[in-house]
Amino acid sequence: MKIAILGAGNLGLSIAKGLIVNNAFTTLYLSKRKVDNIKDYEEYSKVSVTSDNLEAVNNSDILIFAVQPTQLEGILEEIKDVLTDKHVLISTVTGFKIPRIEAIVGEDQFIIRSMPNTAIAVGKSMTCLCSNKKGEKRIAIAEAIFNRLGSSIIIPENKMQAATVICASGVAFWMRLIRATTQGAVQLGFDAKEAQELSMQTCLGAASLLIESGKHPEEEIDKVTTPRGCTIEGLNEMEHNGLSSSLIQGIQASFKKINSISDQ
Numbered sequence: 610m611k612i613a614i615l616g617a618g619n620l621g622l623s624i625a626k627g628l629i630v631n632n633a634f635t636t637l638y639l640s641k642r643k644v645d646n647i648k649d650y651e652e653y654s655k656v657s658v659t660s661d662n663l664e665a666v667n668n669s670d671i672l673i674f675a676v677q678p679t680q681l682e683g684i685l686e687e688i689k690d691v692l693t694d695k696h697v698l699i700s701t702v703t704g705f706k707i708p709r710i711e712a713i714v715g716e717d718q719f720i721i722r723s724m725p726n727t728a729i730a731v732g733k734s735m736t737c738l739c740s741n742k743k744g745e746k747r748i749a750i751a752e753a754i755f756n757r758l759g760s761s762i763i764i765p766e767n768k769m770q771a772a773t774v775i776c777a778s779g780v781a782f783w784m785r786l787i788r789a790t791t792q793g794a795v796q797l798g799f800d801a802k803e804a805q806e807l808s809m810q811t812c813l814g815a816a817s818l819l820i821e822s823g824k825h826p827e828e829e830i831d832k833v834t835t836p837r838g839c840t841i842e843g844l845n846e847m848e849h850n851g852l853s854s855s856l857i858q859g860i861q862a863s864f865k866k867i868n869s870i871s872d873q
């Protein structure tokens with residue numbers, strides 16, 4: 610696959626790393642206006658770095674847009690005249706809905722919206738996808754790309770905002786929980802490095818257990834909570850202090866914010 614990432618910033622470079630590590634492209638163009646800080650990527654085979662979006666588009670089939678929402682319109686205007694039937698447009702841009710993309714490049718383009726997260730850099734992104742009518746014929750290509758870099762599901766476009774909160778912002782939410790449990794472990798006597806290792810691996814183990822068993826979290830929690838034991842003591846104290854409620858309220862606040870700053 611000949612892929613271009615237009616907007617090689619935080620997310621764009623995370624996608625690039627995932628593609629490079631998984632050898633998941635034929636050629637890869639990385640574009641941004643100031644290329645000095647990504648020049649190193651040219652050391653990888655078949656990777657080109659450019660500040661010329663048209664060069665990237667003309668030499669690629671899959672175009673992944675990873676610019677800020679206010680920058681997408683300008684890029685689409687810039688490249689729309691060189692788009693051909695070979696191109697599949699994949700936008701990762703938050704809150705920029707498909708009809709708005711179609712209004713610039715036309716309905717007769719394969720348009721896909723994708724919401725990955727930064728764990729794509731290590732092939733572990735949960736990515737949500739949707740498309741315009743024409744894009745339905747190419748969404749399998751997007752699935753193939755994002756399934757090599759984690760997992761993907763296809764959702765209706767009206768759930769993309771919610772998916773952004775749960776999956777994209779979600780990485781930050783889980784990181785903060787890992788930091789908090791790390792701080793707890795330091796207070797119990799582990800040094801910072803050990804504490805983070807214990808926290809991260811336990812988090813990974815808990816998620817893996819649910820993924821592999823298909824079970825509900827409470828079923829697994831029941832196996833851990835010895836009657837009158839330390840686990841239920843800790844869990845109940847956390848709940849008295851609003852653990853679940855706080856997480857749910859944070860998700861609601863994030864969702865309210867995303868709806869206030871986007872166009873859908």
Ligand SMILES: NC(=O)C1=CN([C@@H]2O[C@H](COP(=O)(O)OP(=O)(O)OC[C@H]3O[C@@H](n4cnc5c(N)ncnc54)[C@H](OP(=O)(O)O)[C@@H]3O)[C@@H](O)[C@H]2O)C=CC1
Nearest residue numbers: 616617618619620621641642643675676677678702703777
């Ligand atoms: N960060 C995340 O975890 C996630 C982000 N998203 C979405 O992805 C998009 C990108 O986010 P993020 O990576 O954090 O943002 P960044 O600001 O880190 O990256 C945007 C990049 O676009 C480049 N850029 C700006 N204008 C142009 C242009 N005209 N042509 C080419 N490149 C350009 C910028 O570099 P330069 O100034 O040098 O051009 C910059 O590197 C956003 O819409 C965000 O909502 C979605 C999911 C997760």
Ligand SMILES: O=C(O)[C@@H]1CCC=N1
Nearest residue numbers: 703773774777778867
């Ligand atoms: O925080 C944000 O608004 C963007 C969207 C999801 C991740 N980063």
